[in-house]
Amino acid sequence: MRLLAAILFVVTCARAQPQCAAEGTVVNSVTNAPIPRARVTDSKDAVALTDETGRWRFDHLPCGSLTASASRQNFLALAPQVVQLIAGTPLHDVTIRLAPQSVITGRVTDDHGDAVQNTLVAVRVSRVSGGVRQFEQANAVRTNDIGEYRIAGLPAGKYIFCAGAALHQDMRTQSFQAYREQCSTLMTVPAGYSGSADFQLVPLLTSHVRGAISGIPEDVSPQLVLACTSGSFSAGIGANGEFDIAGVPPGACTILVTAFQESDRLVATQPVEVGSSDVEGVRLHMERGFNVSGTVRVASSTGKEIEPPQFSASLRSSKMPIDSMQSVWNAESSSFMVPGVLPGDYRLQLNVPPPFYLKSATMDGHDIAHSEATIAPGAPQIEVTFSNEVGEIAGSVADIDVPAAAGIIVQDTSGRHWQGRADASGSFKIAGIPPGDYKVSAWDDTANVEYSNPAWMQLNAKVVSATVQAGQTTLITLTRKIAPNE
Amino acid sequence: MSKWLFAVTALLGVSPVVAQNCSADGTVVNSVNHAAIARAHVTVTGKDDSSFVDTDASGKWRIGNLPCGHVNVSAVRPGFIRMPQILSFEAAADSPLRDVKIELTPQAVLAGRVLDDQGDPIQGAQVNFMTTRIINGIRGIQSSNSMITNDLGEYRFSGLAAGKYFVCANGPPGLVANGAPSLGERCYPGPIDGGAAGAMNVSAGYEGRVDFTLSPLPAFHVSGVVSGHPADGTGLVTLTPRRLAARLSGLAAPIHPDGTFVIRGVAPGPYTISARSAQFDDRLMAVAPVDVGNGDVDGIQLRLQAGVVVTGTLKIVSPLGKKPEKPQYSLFLKSSDGTVRPGISGWDDTRTSFSIDDVMPGNYRVEFSPPAPFYLKSATLGGHDMVASEVPIGPGATAIELVISDDGGIIEGDVSVDDAPISGWVVLERNGIPSRNAATDSKGHFRIDALPPGDYQAYAWDDNTKVEYANPEWMKRNGKGVAASVAPGQTAQVKLVRQVAPPE
Numbered sequence: 001m002r003l004l005a006a007i008l009f010v011v012t013c014a015r016a017q018p019q020c021a022a023e024g025t026v027v028n029s030v031t032n033a034p035i036p037r038a039r040v041t042d043s044k045d046a047v048a049l050t051d052e053t054g055r056w057r058f059d060h061l062p063c064g065s066l067t068a069s070a071s072r073q074n075f076l077a078l079a080p081q082v083v084q085l086i087a088g089t090p091l092h093d094v095t096i097r098l099a100p101q102s103v104i105t106g107r108v109t110d111d112h113g114d115a116v117q118n119t120l121v122a123v124r125v126s127r128v129s130g131g132v133r134q135f136e137q138a139n140a141v142r143t144n145d146i147g148e149y150r151i152a153g154l155p156a157g158k159y160i161f162c163a164g165a166a167l168h169q170d171m172r173t174q175s176f177q178a179y180r181e182q183c184s185t186l187m188t189v190p191a192g193y194s195g196s197a198d199f200q201l202v203p204l205l206t207s208h209v210r211g212a213i214s215g216i217p218e219d220v221s222p223q224l225v226l227a228c229t230s231g232s233f234s235a236g237i238g239a240n241g242e243f244d245i246a247g248v249p250p251g252a253c254t255i256l257v258t259a260f261q262e263s264d265r266l267v268a269t270q271p272v273e274v275g276s277s278d279v280e281g282v283r284l285h286m287e288r289g290f291n292v293s294g295t296v297r298v299a300s301s302t303g304k305e306i307e308p309p310q311f312s313a314s315l316r317s318s319k320m321p322i323d324s325m326q327s328v329w330n331a332e333s334s335s336f337m338v339p340g341v342l343p344g345d346y347r348l349q350l351n352v353p354p355p356f357y358l359k360s361a362t363m364d365g366h367d368i369a370h371s372e373a374t375i376a377p378g379a380p381q382i383e384v385t386f387s388n389e390v391g392e393i394a395g396s397v398a399d400i401d402v403p404a405a406a407g408i409i410v411q412d413t414s415g416r417h418w419q420g421r422a423d424a425s426g427s428f429k430i431a432g433i434p435p436g437d438y439k440v441s442a443w444d445d446t447a448n449v450e451y452s453n454p455a456w457m458q459l460n461a462k463v464v465s466a467t468v469q470a471g472q473t474t475l476i477t478l479t480r481k482i483a484p485n486e
Numbered sequence: 487m488s489k490w491l492f493a494v495t496a497l498l499g500v501s502p503v504v505a506q507n508c509s510a511d512g513t514v515v516n517s518v519n520h521a522a523i524a525r526a527h528v529t530v531t532g533k534d535d536s537s538f539v540d541t542d543a544s545g546k547w548r549i550g551n552l553p554c555g556h557v558n559v560s561a562v563r564p565g566f567i568r569m570p571q572i573l574s575f576e577a578a579a580d581s582p583l584r585d586v587k588i589e590l591t592p593q594a595v596l597a598g599r600v601l602d603d604q605g606d607p608i609q610g611a612q613v614n615f616m617t618t619r620i621i622n623g624i625r626g627i628q629s630s631n632s633m634i635t636n637d638l639g640e641y642r643f644s645g646l647a648a649g650k651y652f653v654c655a656n657g658p659p660g661l662v663a664n665g666a667p668s669l670g671e672r673c674y675p676g677p678i679d680g681g682a683a684g685a686m687n688v689s690a691g692y693e694g695r696v697d698f699t700l701s702p703l704p705a706f707h708v709s710g711v712v713s714g715h716p717a718d719g720t721g722l723v724t725l726t727p728r729r730l731a732a733r734l735s736g737l738a739a740p741i742h743p744d745g746t747f748v749i750r751g752v753a754p755g756p757y758t759i760s761a762r763s764a765q766f767d768d769r770l771m772a773v774a775p776v777d778v779g780n781g782d783v784d785g786i787q788l789r790l791q792a793g794v795v796v797t798g799t800l801k802i803v804s805p806l807g808k809k810p811e812k813p814q815y816s817l818f819l820k821s822s823d824g825t826v827r828p829g830i831s832g833w834d835d836t837r838t839s840f841s842i843d844d845v846m847p848g849n850y851r852v853e854f855s856p857p858a859p860f861y862l863k864s865a866t867l868g869g870h871d872m873v874a875s876e877v878p879i880g881p882g883a884t885a886i887e888l889v890i891s892d893d894g895g896i897i898e899g900d901v902s903v904d905d906a907p908i909s910g911w912v913v914l915e916r917n918g919i920p921s922r923n924a925a926t927d928s929k930g931h932f933r934i935d936a937l938p939p940g941d942y943q944a945y946a947w948d949d950n951t952k953v954e955y956a957n958p959e960w961m962k963r964n965g966k967g968v969a970a971s972v973a974p975g976q977t978a979q980v981k982l983v984r985q986v987a988p989p990e
Contacts, residue, residue, distance in 0.1 A: 037604065073609050074637055101637070112525060117564055145564065145595070145644035152637035 020085035023057035024094030026050050026070045029078060030192050035098060038072040063087045070096040076155050076191075100192035102154040108147045108163045108199045110179075115147030116201055119164060119179070123151055126158035126186075131417065131452030135160055156191040160184055163199040178204040178230060178249035204249040207274055211282025213241040213257055220266070222259035222286065227321050228252065228274070248274050254321045257284055264288055265325055265340045289340035292375060294327075294348075294382030296334050299359060301389050301470065306333055311353055313338060313384075315346035318372065323349070345372040352386055357434045359385040370414055387434070389470035394429040397422040397442040399480040406480040407446035410466075411439050419446060422478075435470050439463045440478060448483035460484060508577035511548035512586030514541045514561045518691050522546075523590060526563040532556070532577075554579050559586055566590035567647050592691035594646035599639045600655045600698045602669065607639025608700060610658035611669075615643050618650040618682035623920050623956025625682045627652065634658075648692075650685035652678050655698040669700040670753065706778055709748040710786025712741050712761045714770060721763045723747045723788070725776065728756040754778050761788045771846065793827075793844030796879055798886035800838050803863060805893050805974070810857050813837055819850040822876060839885075849876035856890040858936040863889040874919075894936045895972035899980035901930035901946040910984040911950040915943040915967065920955045930984075943967030944980050952987035964988055 026038040034054025041047050043066075048056040050070075058066075062085075069080035075098035083091055104123075108116045120142055124135040143149045143163075151161070164179035179201035187195065209226060216222055216237075224243055226233040228251050235245040237257075257268040268284035292315065298305055313327040315338055324346070327336040348361045348368045361369035364380045397406040403426030410418040410430055420430035422442065441461045443449050450456035457463065462479045514526040522545025530537045532553035541547045541561075559573040569590065575583050600611040617630040630651075635641050643653075657669025674696045675686045688694070708725060715721055721741035739749040741761065756777050763770035770790035776783060796819075802809055819827040819842065827850070831843040852865040852872040865872040868884045901910040907930035914921040914934060921942065926932040945965045947953045954960035961967075966985060970978040 037606065073606065103637070114525060115564060144642055145593070150636055150638075 019087045020061045020063040020066075020090070021057070021059045022061060022066055022068070022083065022085060022091040022094055023055065024068070024081075024092070024096060025054045026056065026072070026096045026098060027054060028075070028192075029097040029099045030190075031100075035070075035072050035075065038070045038075070038096075038098065040068060040070045040096065043067040061085055066091075068094060068096055070098055072098055074101050074152070075099060076101055076153065099155065101152055102156065102189045102191060102193040102195075103150065103152045104154065104159075104161060104187075104189070104195055104197055105148070105150045106161075106197045106199065108143045108149065108201060111200065111202050113200075115143070115145065116164075116179075117143055117145050117147060119143050119201070121149045121151065121161060121163045121199070123154070124160045124162060124183075128448055128450055131450055133450050133453070133456075154189060154193075156193075157189055159187050159189055161187070161197045164201040178206055178247070180204050205276060206247045206249050207276070208278040208280075209243075209245040209248050209253070209255070209272055209274060209282060210278065210280050211243060211255075211284065213237060213243065213268055213284045213286060215266070215268070215286035216241055216259065217261055217266070217286075220259040220261050222257045222266070222268075224255065224257045226272070227254050227256060248279075250274050250276060255282065255284060256321045257286060258322065259286065263339075267322065267340070267342055269321060269342075287342055289342050290377045292324075292338045292341050292379055292382065294336050294338075294384055296336065296384045296386060298356070299385055299387040299389060304355075304388055306353060306356060306386060311351050314349045315341055315375070316349050317344045317346045320344055341375060343376045344374075346375050347372045348382060348384075350384070355388045355390060355432055356386040357388075357390065357432070359387040359434070361385075390432050390434055391468040391470055391472045391474065392429055392431040393433055393438070393440060393466050393468060393474050393476060394427075395476040395478060397426040397428065397478045397480050403427075404480045406442040406444065406478070407449075408478070409441050409443065409446055409449055409451050411451055412436055415452065417451060429473075433468045435468050438466045438468060440466050440476060442478035442480045443483045444480060445483050445485075448485045507579050508552040508554040508557075508582065509548070509550040510552060510557070510559065510575070510577060510583035510586055511546070512559075512583070512588060513545045514547065514563070514588045514590060515545055516566075516691075517589035517591045523561075523563055523566070526561045526566075526588070526590065528559070528561045528588065531558045531560075552577055557583075559588065561588045561590060563590055565593055567593050567645060591647070593644055594648065594688045594690060594692040594694075595642065595644045596646065596651070596653060596688070596692075596694050596696060597640070597642040598653075598696040598698065600635050600641065600700060601639055603699060603701045607635070607637065608657065608669070609635060609637045609639060611635040611639065611641075611698075611700070612656045612658065613641040613643075613698075614654045614656070616652040616654065616678065618652075618685050620951055620954060623954060625954050625957070625960075627678050627682055627685070646688060646692075648690040649688055650682065651688050652685050653696055654678065655700060657700055670703040672698045672700055674698070703753045704780065705751045705753055706780075706782045707748055707750045708752050708757075708759065708776060708778060708783045708786065709746070710784065710788060712745045712747060712772065712788045712790060714772075714790035715741055715745045715761075715763060721761060721770075721790075723749060723759060723761045725749050725752060725757045725759050728758055728775070752778050752783075754780060759786065759788065761790060763790055773846070791847065793846050794879065794881050794883065795831075796842045796845050796883055796886060798840050798842070798888060800840065801887070801889045802838075802860070803889060803891040803893065804860075808892055810860055810890075814857060816853075816855040817842070818853040819845060819879070820853060821848045821850050845879055847878075847880040849878050851876050852886065852888070854888055854890075859892045859894060860890045861892075861894045861936045861938050863891045863938060865889075891938075892936070893974040894938055895974060896933060896935045896977040897937060897942060897944060897970050897972060897980060898933040898977050899931075899944065899982055901926050901932065901982045901984050903984050907931075908984055910946045910948060910982075911953070912982065913945045913947065913953065913955045913965075915945070915955075915961070916940050918958060923950070923955070925950075937972045939972050939974050942970045942972060942978075944970050944982055946982035946984045947987045948984055949987050952989065 026035045036050055036052045038050045040056040046058050050056045066085050067080050067082050071077055078097050078099055081094055081096050108119055110116050120140045122137050123139040125138040126135055141149050141151055160183050162181055162183040164181045182199045184197040222237055224235055224237055226245050230249045230251050233245050235243050237243050253272045253274055255270050255272055259266045266286040266288050268286045270284050313336055315324040324338050325340050327338045329336045350358055352358050361384045363373050363382045366373045397404055405424045406422045408420040408428050418430055420428050422428035441463050462481050464476045464478055466474045466476050468474050514523045524541055524543045526541045528539050528547045530549050537549045539547050539549050554577050557575055557577045560569050577583055600608045602608050613633055614629055615631040616627050619628045633641050652673050654673035656671045676684050722738055724738045737749050739747050741747050759774055759776045761772045770792055772788040772790050817830050827845050830840045833840045854862045865888050867877045867886050870877045909926050909928050909930055912924050912932050922934050924932050924934050945967050968980050968982055970980045972978050
């Protein structure tokens with residue numbers, strides 16, 4: 001065992017022409033302290049353990065590029081080190097940094113101070129998604145029998161920790177219990193932080209939602225779901241269509257009943273506001289829906305056609321908890337039909353195979369791709385145009401007049417965006433851009449760019465306008481900006 | 487309720503109205519220290535409805551407006567295990583249920599840490615919690631729960647009932663595949679190979695701590711050749727530890743087109759190696775034991791075989807010429823190496839001959855259950871008894887001959903303690919071999935039919951989870967049987983005194 005511990009390195013694979021070597025250190029990125037017993041690997045199976053001083057060494061490596069990374073329990077890996085190995089010139093002092101994990105612990109109790117067992121504690125991290133900074137759930141753990149939880153492995157960041165949001169089986173009453181969600185204040189968690197957040201949950205009174213469904217064919221068994229902000233509930237449907245959903249906490253909900261009869265889908269849906277008392281007498285009627293048809297035109301100067309079946313279409317409503325069924329296409333993919341649509345306001349969802357893009361989708365002249373249009377029985381056809389007539393944006397990126405690697409973001413006025421990268425020489429090229437006017441920006445880290453937040457962009461971005469024409473390359477020069485992670 | 491009321495309600499097709507003016511009260515206490523339990527959640531369930539109440543600070547509870555009649559009473563509280571038996575009472579309007587005492591047993595908790603030999607916590611270590619339990623009448627060790635250690639190497643098992651337990655820690659699954667040394671398994675209070683007698687006693691409310699230090703083990707490879715493997719097919723070789731505690735961490739490797747395979751990172755220990763072809767229409771497999779010591783194991787030869795087709799006949803012996811009405815037969819071929827081939831693949835139209843596909847060559851016993859009142863009179867293959875012992879089955883095996891009969895008898899009786907009828911659990915032995923088990927009704931009465939004629943010993947016990955009825959030594963030591971002789975078509979009457987099954 002001691003012998004094992006004393007071994008400084010282990011090379012697991014014999015190599016064909018060993019010529020190069022490298023050695024270095026693994027250190028804590030916060031304290032710069034060496035990390036013993038870290039595992040260092042290259043991209044080709046070589047493995048070494050650091051000694052007590054954090055040092056590692058690889059012998060007999062093939063010369064060329066070496067991608068070295070390290071791992072150690074309770075540390076988080078940062079970007080691997082990429083270095084060049086040259087024959088006869090062993091590489092020294094390659095430093096690999098590991099960030100110490102952060103940990104949040106705590107206890108969840110109820111209003112009587114009793115431990116709440118088995119409840120979820122959610123981690124919500126501040127991050128940019130879709131160009132907007134928001135809190136997204138990153139992880140969740142359950143409390144143990146004494147109400148304790150422990151969330152380890154957190155990278156530095158801004159977090160909110162919340163308990164009690166989800167319904168759970170209460171270990172005290174053995175029934176499903178809803179609590180009013182409790183959240184911590186915004187916590188700025190640095191690397192290596194160890195903190196705590198306790199929660200005291202207040203039970204929510206729950207209610208029944210009762211009603212009946214009509215229009216159920218004899219030979220089908222509908223499924224009922226009550227989707228609420230606090231979670232989803234289901235209940236059986238009686239022989240006469242009656243239902244009784246128990247344990248529903250206050251909040252806005254939508255009842256959705258679905259059934260399939262052969263290839264037809266029947267749907268009934270209704271919003272329900274649950275307060276402090278039972279909701280009685282909800283009435284729903286199952287409807288089969290109607291068909292909405294559409295035509296597809298391909299605008300291609302090269303004559304390229306879409307090979308069927310490579311794309312699908314559905315209708316989505318912001319007021320309906322369920323999308324329409326998927327489209328059915330004719331053999332040439334020149335027309336489609338969306339079956340079983342209920343009356344309402346919808347927008348068209350399309351996935352278009354590259355290199356095509358959706359040039360337009362209209363219904364009676366109304367843009368149905370970017371906004372909702374009212375659809376009722378007898379609705380006119382949807383007219384879709386695909387095109388592969390695209391251009392590209394190319395150019396260079398500099399940072400204080402020095403060519404720089406960067407992430408590039410291209411945006412149009414409707415909210416669509418494309419991303420690309422400039423290499424170490426600052427050169428970039430982003431192809432497949434539909435004709436139009438764009439704003440382009442370059443960043444050190446696009447993950448932090450709030451490109452959908454005009455105020456943020458005005459404050460932080462240096463934007464260059466570019467007009468793209470089909471079959472043309474638009475050349476621009478960009479300045480790399482640092483995207484603040486805040 | 488009067489007979490008249492029953493008759494009227496039956497004619498009207500409605501349920502009788504249940505009076506709602508009953509009530510119940512009582513206390514909830516800790517079964518170990520008899521302390522009152524506050525905030526216990528008490529449920530009283532009547533015919534159609536349930537009522538709930540939480541106990542006050544002195545453990546007292548009261549529920550009014552109960553439906554009268556038969557009610558079940560139970561209580562739950564975090565930190566206490568679920569009641570094994572719900573209390574039942576008859577609630578009457580003029581006689582409130584008073585001082586119903588509900589005892590809750592405090593949970594036991596076992597927690598600890600798993601460290602490596604350098605004192606570092608092992609995150610992701612697998613900790614298996616095993617309990618000793620009666621399985622098919624024999625006390626064995628069974629995995630009860632498992633969990634993964636956190637970043638501090640910590641684990642915690644809560645909600646444990648009093649009993650005998652082992653807890654074992656293994657290194658994180660998959661570490662070996664990444665090139666790290668395998669970590670040896672450790673069990674507390676000792677290796678489980680010693681059997682149930684070596685388990686630790688955990689009492690109600692016990693809170694204990696068991697830490698583990700896992701040491702690196704050398705890891706070896708296991709290699710060999712699988713023959714009979716289709717050249718264009720895919721397949722997998724799996725190495726599964728034969729030790730119960732480590733059974734969740736098997737290793738696997740693909741079978742190469744030339745039939746070779748190598749499984750790397752294997753820690754020393756006993757394993758079962760199995761190879762399986764992935765061809766859906768041609769299920770081929772091979773199984774063999776492998777013991778990995780202090781070195782690589784090479785040259786393993788596995789031959790994939792299609793299972794053989796075993797045929798059989800079913801003969802019905804009925805003095806009255808009866809046949810099972812809707813024959814649903816349950817058949818198992820069981821081998822002591824763990825192989826089980828369930829089910830019958832096909833019957834002929836008269837349901838007197840059958841076939842079983844995909845039986846791996848080996849030694850098997852037959853378990854066959856015909857619908858009552860029929861019983862399995864005999865099962866033979868080539869004249870060898872397949873009920874009492876294993877018989878080899880391979881290519882070219884002769885047909886299994888099953889004989890069922892309805893000329894069996896019945897044992898019926900009552901169980902009592904101090905001459906008072908009491909519910910219990912009845913075990914029948916025939917020729918020293920466990921035959922049938924059955925629970926009595928609430929008044930201690932039982933009736934077990936479709937019994938092969940012969941001499942039986944009948945036993946009555948309080949708790950079936952403690953009776954090692956398939957352990958002859960245990961039964962000889964603890965059982966007080968009553969002899970009963972079953973003749974064809976006859977009912978033997980017995981009076982049994984319920985015994986208390988001794989703790990381990």
